[in-house]
Amino acid sequence: MKIVCVGAGPAGLYFAISAKLRDAGHEITVYDRDPPAATYGWGVVYWDDLLDVLYRNDPESAREVTARSVLWQDQEVRVHGSGGEQTAYFGGYGYSISRSALLEVLARRAAQLGVDVRYGHRVADASTLPEADLLVAADGANSQIRGQSAGFGTRIEVGLNPYIWLGTDHAFRSFVFNFERTSAGWIWFHAYPSVAGISTCIVECSPQTWHGLGLDELAHDQGMGLLEDIFKPALAGHRLISRSRNASPPWQRFAHVTNKTWYHGSTVLVGDAAHTTHFTLGSGTRLAIIDGIVLAHSLQEYLDVEDALREYDRHRRAELHPVQAAARTSMAWFEHLDQYADRGAVAFAHAMSVRLGGQHPWHQQLHLATQTAAVRTTRRAFATGRRWYLARRRGQGKDNQWSWQKP
Known part of the structure; x- marks a missing residue:
């Protein structure tokens, strides 16, 4: 099958990888408007469920993603208001990788499998593309x-809320939510480590605060x-990094994208072209990668392209409906x-943790207990054991284990 894909982000590249793994005879060309290794943004977060998916689908690229990732443990909610500074804690852990490193790994793997990735090709009109059996919109x-x-x-x-995607040379070890009360209202950031010495820092506030400041x-x-x-106190005097690809990022408002269908004719949507989820859910990269896998699997299972696209659309749109509903709820919570x-801080953090609903009756008791240092230490020890078990189950080698211990 001749396939053209527009967009060399996680969705487009991982689809190309997955399709080639299932049928090496596919002729796949990926066009991207940017030069190689150029990317907007800083780091992306993910959890063990994505690692499970990556190792099942393509262990080779999964090992590279693992080696380029860092671990963060615990989540801190810091509130600097009229009562001074207060900190509350969540348990849990996750992983993060710089977006440029992720795309480098995926582009290299795609090329190894015979995918033709062409950078510096801006595609404004589908009619300018070569004829193909399938056009994948991953742009x-x-x-x-x-x-x-x-x-x-x-x-x-x-x-409603303006936000800006920045970096900082303050190396956070945890996922930190920092809220500052100003004369114009509240402003906050979501920060997490992305690569050694650099953290992602997303600043957000209400429109009133944005204008007031x-x-x-x-x-x-x-x-x-x-x-x-x-x-300044939250960053320990470190600087914010605002230039990526020699350009300053703009303030923007989140665009929540939905589509009644993810395919039309022989064109199919994947990743953010098909759906977006608010960054407070941290699921965008995971969902984009799974889109690519499911689309590749459908093309393998169905000889007729339309049948394959219909099944992909039915399966993924059904799965994304509750996720996007949760994302809207999360976005609205931060808007109010x-x-x-x-x-x-403790009550505020609890309200944040239950903003999506569906919590167990004992959730509040666990949250209160987690504010105690001894309980946090116990939870981290349990999490370490859990990571070890999951890594062994998915077949990670010992050579990858050290990378999870990096801050």
């Missing part, structure tokens, strides 16, 4: 391929200076954060 939330047809039934809802009018460097001053921020 993001603002997909130009998707935008050329009303057949997908695309709906885009824009969130003048972030809508300040020049970029002035705005960064103001944010560094506001978050003022209702909870004055409760004190």
Whole structure:
């Protein structure tokens, strides 16, 4: 089958890898507008469930992703309000990898399997592409391929809160939510380690705070200076890094993308072109990769392309419906954060942890117990054992275990 894919992000590259693994005879060309190794953003987070998927589907690239990842343990909620600084804690752990490192691993693996990845090709019109049996639109939330047809039934809802995706040279060891009360209202960041010495730092606030602080009018460097001053204690005096690919990131509002169908004719959507989930869920990369696997599997199972696309659409859209509903709920919670921020850090953190509902009756008791250092130590020890067990179950070699111990 001749396949053209537009977009060399996680969705497009992992689809190409998965399709080639299932049928080496596929002729797959991936076009991307950017040069090699160029990417917006900093790091992405994921959990053991994605590692399980990666090792089942392609152990070779999974081992490379493992080796390039770092571990973060615990989650801290720091609240700097009128009552001074307070900190609450969640348990748990996760992994993160710089987006550029992830794309480098996937691009190299795709090339090894015979995928033709062509960088520096901006595709504004599908009619300029060579003929193919299948066109995969993996060109993001603002997909130009998707935008050329009303057949997908695309709906885009824009969130209220402005946010900006930054880095920092402060090396966080935990996933940190830091909330600062200013004269204009609350402003906060979500931060986690991405690569040795660098952390991702997503700054968010309400529109009222954004305007009140003048972030809508300040020049970029002035705005960064103001944010560094506001978050100076939380960043321990470290700087924010705002330039990626020699460009300054813009303030933006989250675009919640849904589609009534993920395929139209011989064009199919994957990743953010098909769906977006708010960054407070941390699921975007995982969902994009699974899209690629399911689409490749459907093409293997069904000889007729339309049948394969129909099955992919039925299966993945059904799975994504509750995930996107949860993402909307999470986004809305942060848009109304003022209702909870004055409760004190422990109560506020509990409200954050139950924002999606469906918690066990004993959740609050566990949350209160986790504020005790001895309980956190016990939970980390249990988590270490769990990571060891899961790594052995998925067949990770001992050579990869050290990487999980990095901060």
